[in-house]
Amino acid sequence: MIKQYFFLPFVCFFVFVLGCADSNPQNRLKIEGEVTLGGNPVNNGNIEFEPVGNQKERTHSGSAISNGRYSMPAPQGLVAGEYRVRISVMEEVPGSRVDNPDPMLSKVEYRDIAPPEFGSQTIQKITVETDKVNKFDFKM
Amino acid sequence: MPFGFTLVELLxxxxxxGVLIALLLPAVQAAREAAARMNCQSNMKNVTLAFHNYHDTHQAFPLGGDRDTMGTWALYVLPFIEQGALYSSYNFRRGYNNNTVDSGFSKGNQDLLAYLRIPVYTCPTDGDRKSTYSNYMHHNLVVCMGNAAVYQPNDPGTSTTSTQGRGWVIYGxxxxxxxxxxxxxxxxxSDTSWSVGYKWVSMTEVTDGLSNTIALSETVQGDRSPSAHSAGSLDLRGLIWWGEGGQFTTYRSPNTLTADNVQFSNATYPGGGTMHNPRHPITASLANNITIxxxxxxxSGGVNAALGDGSVRFFPDTINIDTWRALATTYGGEASNQ
Structure with missing residues (x-):
């Protein structure tokens, strides 16, 4: 009988060890979504979330956008509340590329082609809530 | 019956x-990382003390960065970290990358300095990486230039990046x-008529208190790019001799997943493929070369930062953004309870 349960202390120990790790004490939530510009997925840009609501924990977070998608896992996500969204989309300026053996003499200009209402003069807001999938898509 | 183990007993x-070793290994790794983190903190403390010694001599903290390639704090404090010989061999009329700025000087070995590993500017938790750009050495320590962004505008009326102007800009x-x-x-x-201004901050100007203001923190040493000579494919983080490379701002949280906006850098290689590890993304600078x-x-879970009084603390990624931004300012009047 005893032999059948000899593994129990081990199981208890592992559960105990796993329980020690609370990597998300603020109860942040996973945030994800898709960003398109003129119907095309954005491949090089940033999305940032600035806390504007009256949430107690004021967290700033964001993610690089790649292949039209962004996502922040829960430990680096946002706590529930209201956020202002700012998006930047980097695009190479056509004809600006100069390749030189000295990389500092190489030149290429990038410009931010996100529309102002999503970028510099953003009016986009989201509300992050617990108990729901926080998926926010932006079509520019 | 002869004495011996059965196969099952052996297994x-x-x-x-195996289980015991599996339990032990993470603990060993954690101990190694804890030692490296303490080493990093001690480096930060030493450099902050060097800032204080610099202040004793010059009645101000060093300049964060001169124009473009013309030197940063990392040069000015060399005499105060026992590197006086390096300092006196440096010619301040030329950039660290040996570009001729003053016509009276020919190109020499000015950039020898930039190939050296200076341990006190390095965080041992990070690797030992050289830049794709001329194999210059990357380091980790960076000074705090406020809570917004720095920029380097184009020369008026042209699309040429100015080697003269750089400053702060409000962002977001x-x-x-x-x-x-x-x-x-x-x-x-004005945009058409301007000169370069410098500002050295003295202790009396830090009215928030030196123990409430961040002096130094760290960055990651940029990865090498496979396409060295292709424009915009560099990751110049950690090139602390370079004006943009020697600083950070607290606009975004520590270790944010938002890509750093850095000149000459881009998220994707021209030939395709994404740059850098997903934990520390990077992309091009914004309009007017706004660098963030x-x-x-x-x-794990945060960054070390030295405050102006020489104390070094670990700031978690989850820090309240208002607190983090307030810690960067010298006269905001915010009280930090961190």
């Missing part, structure tokens, strides 16, 4: 030893710049 013993939701312990040479005047570099590290 059980091996399994138990930061509505007012309330000082920083380190400034860069910046443009003063966040505090970053390979420590």
């Amino acid at each position: 059980v013993v091996i399994a138990i030893i 939701d930061v509505t007012e710049i309330l000082g920083a312990m380190f400034w860069s040479g910046c443009r003063i005047g 570099m966040s505090a970053r590290s390979f420590h």
Whole structure:
């Protein structure tokens, strides 16, 4: 009988060890979504979330956008509340590329082609809530 | 019956030893990382003390960064970290990358300095990486230039990046710049007529208190790019001899997943493929070469930062953003309870 349960202390120990790790004490939530510009997925840009609501924990977070998608896992996500969204989309300026053996003499200009209402003069807001999938898509 | 182990007994013993080692290994790794983190903190403390010694001599903290390639704090404090010989061999009329700025001087070995590993500017948790750009050495320590962004505008009327102007710019939701312990040479005047201004901050100007103001934090040493000579494919984080490379701002949280906006850098290689590890993304600078570099590290869950009084603390990624931004300012009047 005893032999059948000899593994129990081990199981208890592992559960105990796993329980020690609370990597998300603020109860942040996973945030994800898709960003398109003129119907095309954005491949090089940033999305940032600035806390504007009256949430107690004021967290700033964001993610690089790649292949039209962004996502922040829960430990680096946002706590529930209201956020202002700012998006930047980097695009190479056509004809600006100069390749030189000295990389500092190489030149290429990038410009931010996100529309102002999503970028510099953003009016986009989201509300992050617990108990729901926080998926926010932006079509520019 | 001869004495011996059965196969099952042997397997059980091996399994138990395996479990014990599996339990031990993470602990060993954690101990190694804890030692490296303390080493990093001690480096920060030493450099902050060097800032204080610099202040004793010059009645101000060093300049955060001169124009473009013309030197940063990392040069000015060399005499105060026992590197006086390096300092006196450096010619301040030329950039660290050996570009001729003053016609009276020919190209020499000015950039020898930039190939050296200076341990006190390095975080041992990070690797030992050289830049794709001329194989210059990358380091980790960066000074705090406020809570918004720095920029380097184009020369008026042209698309040529100015080697003269750089300064602060308000970005995003930061509505007012309330000082920083380190400034860069910046443009003063109108768009068509301007000169370069410098500002050295003295202790009496830090009215928030030195123990409430960040002096130093860390960045990650940029990865090497496979296409060295292709424009915009560099990751210049950690090139602290370079004006943009020697600083960070607190606009974004430590270790944010938002890509750092850095000149000459881009998220994707021209031939396709994404740059850098997903934990520390990077992309091009914004309009007017607006550079936003966040505090970053390979420590677990945060970054080390030295405050102006020489104390070094670990700031978690989850820090309240208002607190983090307030810590960067010198006269914001915010009380930090961190």
